Amino acid sequence: MSRRACWINCLALLVPALLVGVGCAPDALSFSYSDLPAGDVARGAALFDQPVNGAAACSACHAAGTERRAGPPLAGYGQSAGARVPDEDPAEYTFYSIIRPSRYVVRGYSNTMPSDYDKRLSQQQIADLIAYLLSL
Ligand code: HEC
Structure with missing residues (x-):
């Protein structure tokens, strides 16, 4: 194969691979905050302590109280959530x-x-977790 043909082959392989890569960018969300159903605090509280669908339990890294684990403690979260990102609703901040x-x-x-x-x-589970966290 000539060097030129080799380059063309390379590009033919690379360009679609890059396009697929962009399509799978981690920021592509298939739903938004406004799609969520109403959340339920009690269901969110139960879910917080359980591993779900292969994901680590939230409580593995977050205490609902004041203890510091790998993630920030969430005591008083309902108050602090609104102060994180200017002009962002606490529930929307929590969603992200x-x-x-x-x-x-x-x-x-x-x-x-x-x-x-x-x-x-x-989406229901995310809504339940948001309701629970904002109740803390
Ligand atoms: C492997 C550890 C880990 C797990 C598991 C985890 N988190 Fe976190 N979380 C973190 C860390 C670290 C941060 C702080 C860095 C950041 O803001 O992303 C954080 C930040 C947060 C924040 C922002 C807190 C604030 O004060 O603004 C929320 C809300 C949150 N996590 C909720 C959850 C929920 C709900 C789950 C379960 C579905 C969960 N986390 C699972 C480590 C974890």
Whole structure:
């Protein structure tokens, strides 16, 4: 094969691979905050302590009280959530914190929260967790 033909082959393989890569970018969300159903605090509380669909339990990294684990403690979260991102509704901030944790990284912590909860939790489960966290 000539060197030129080799380059053309390479490009023919690379371009579609890049396009597929862009299509799978982690920021592509298949639903938005406004699609969520109403959440239920009690169901959210139960879910917080359980691993779901292969995802680590929230409580593995977060205490509902004041203890520091790998993630920030969530005591008083209902008050603090509204102060994180200017002009962002606390529930919407929480939505993104669960499914796109890298969007806002809490000071003093690193971006180690799993980023695939949007695929592991149903929209109902995400809504239930938001309701629960805002009740803390
Ligand atoms: C492997 C550890 C880990 C797991 C599991 C985890 N988180 Fe986190 N979480 C973190 C870390 C670290 C941060 C702080 C960095 C950041 O803001 O992304 C964080 C941040 C957050 C915040 C923002 C807190 C604030 O004060 O603004 C919320 C809300 C949250 N997580 C909810 C959840 C929920 C709900 C689950 C379960 C579905 C969960 N997390 C599972 C590690 C984890």
